Amino acid sequence: MSEAVKQEQQGAGSSALGITAAVAGWAIPGLGHLVLRQWSKALVYFLCVGGLACAGLAMRGGVFGGNSPDMFDRLGFFADLGTGVFYFLAHTIQSAGPDVAHASGDYGTRMFATAGMLNLLTVLEAYEIGRGRRA
Amino acid sequence: MNSLFSGLTHFQALTLFSLAVSLTFAFLSKRGALERAKYFAWAFLAFLLVAIGIGWLMYPFSQ
Numbered sequence: 001m002s003e004a005v006k007q008e009q010q011g012a013g014s015s016a017l018g019i020t021a022a023v024a025g026w027a028i029p030g031l032g033h034l035v036l037r038q039w040s041k042a043l044v045y046f047l048c049v050g051g052l053a054c055a056g057l058a059m060r061g062g063v064f065g066g067n068s069p070d071m072f073d074r075l076g077f078f079a080d081l082g083t084g085v086f087y088f089l090a091h092t093i094q095s096a097g098p099d100v101a102h103a104s105g106d107y108g109t110r111m112f113a114t115a116g117m118l119n120l121l122t123v124l125e126a127y128e129i130g131r132g133r134r135a
Numbered sequence: 136m137n138s139l140f141s142g143l144t145h146f147q148a149l150t151l152f153s154l155a156v157s158l159t160f161a162f163l164s165k166r167g168a169l170e171r172a173k174y175f176a177w178a179f180l181a182f183l184l185v186a187i188g189i190g191w192l193m194y195p196f197s198q
Contacts, residue, residue, distance in 0.1 A: 044159070045159065045162070048159045049159070051151075052152070052156075102141075107148045118156065121159070
């Protein structure tokens with residue numbers, strides 16, 4: 001019997017905890033690790049993902065919508081959606097709207113999408129920790 | 136906040152981006168403070184050096 005199967009049977013983690021941590025981590029960056037009592041990771045992920053997302057919005061970066069027929073825009077939408085609450089608050093935070101005609105707006109678009117991708121990585125890690133496959 | 140960030144130079148934006156990404160990668164991939172600090176420093180400098188290097192390589196095409 002492999003070590004991973006043994007650990008799972010010993011109750012080191014559960015799929016319910018993994019899914020809860022993943023959903024919490026997606027909704028608010030770092031919350032998944034907070035649920036798992038990994039304080040330092042929760043703080044760092046919240047500050048990095050949140051900081052990058054807010055900086056991207058403050059630089060008037062574009063936020064992709066889900067109804068675009070263009071494939072790259074749809075990929076951008078999934079990347080942006082990874083930021084969780086920041087995606088849904090984007091229009092509140094960015095009251096002036098996007099301005100991608102300038103370099104800072106273009107950088108902002110990339111920063112916001114990168115924040116989403118980073119958060120998806122942290123969500124995967126939270127899920128693995130919750131399942132007991134990773135410490 | 137908008138005026139603060141929209142006035143960032145290219146290098147400041149690059150530094151902010153590199154800082155956040157390297158710190159997240161360090162916590163995702165390494166355990167222990169020293170390992171994370173070393174990985175963070177390496178990734179952060181690599182981001183900056185590679186971006187500046189590519190910038191210099193592209194400079195002749197901007198003329």
